[in-house]
Structure formats: C-alpha cells, structure tokens
Amino acid sequence: MPYYIYRVKPFSQLDKLAEFDAFNDASTWAKALRAEEGSAVTGKVKVMFADNELQAEELLCQVRVAGPRGDE
Template sequence: MPYFIYKIGPLNILEKQDQADSFKEAKAKANELRKRLDPNTGTSIKMIFAENELQAEDILSQPRELDPTLAGDDY
C-alpha cells in the first residue's frame, strides 16, 4: 500500500500532492512540501497510508475523536 500526501486547505478541501511507496520517501516529500508552505494560509500537509486515493481521502475527511486520557487539567 502506498503513502499519499495531501494538502488540506481551508474548509478541509483535500488536494493530492504526491504519493510514495515507502515511509522514508513519503516523509521526505511531505517535509519538503511543509518547508514551502506559507503558515498564514491556513493549510497543512498530511501523509496517510491507504490502499487507494479514495480510502486516503475518506480517512482524512473523518473527524478525529478526542483521546479520553488527554482530557482533564492537562488538556
């Protein structure tokens, strides 16, 4: 399964940037894209391991649940 690299813009709009077969290659590409990213735009770069683009976009579109162990005074 490949690693997909996406730019996530305002309103959670996903834009595929690249894909790689290995974690090391994908991480290097994602870090390079993050270096060129303007922090004032409200966009981010995410890397996801999935069977295909459809699954990758589905995973990235789902809201993440709060880890209950993080809730409380320290959160």
C-alpha cells in the same frame, strides 16, 4: 499500500500532491514541502497510508475524537 500526500484546506478541500511506495520517501518529501512553504500557505500537508486514493480521502475527512488524557 502506498502513501499519499495531500494538502488539507478549510471545508475539507483536499488536493493530492504526491504518492510514494515507502514511508521514508513520503515523510521526507512532506517535511521538505512544509519547511519550504512555511506558514504562508493555507492548508496542512498530510501523509496518509491507504489502499487507494478514495480510502485516503475518506480517512482525511473523518472527524477524529481525542482520546482520554493522562490521569483523567
């Protein structure tokens, strides 16, 4: 399965930036992009592992609930 890199903007707006076959390549590219852009760009750069683009976008749009914390 490939690794997709997206920019996630407010209101669940997604822009596909790249696609890689290996995690190391995707991670390195995403980290370099984040460092290059700094805080001047709106939206977060996310790496998503999925069967296809549609699944990657669906996973990015899901609301995630935080798990229990430590001793609570």
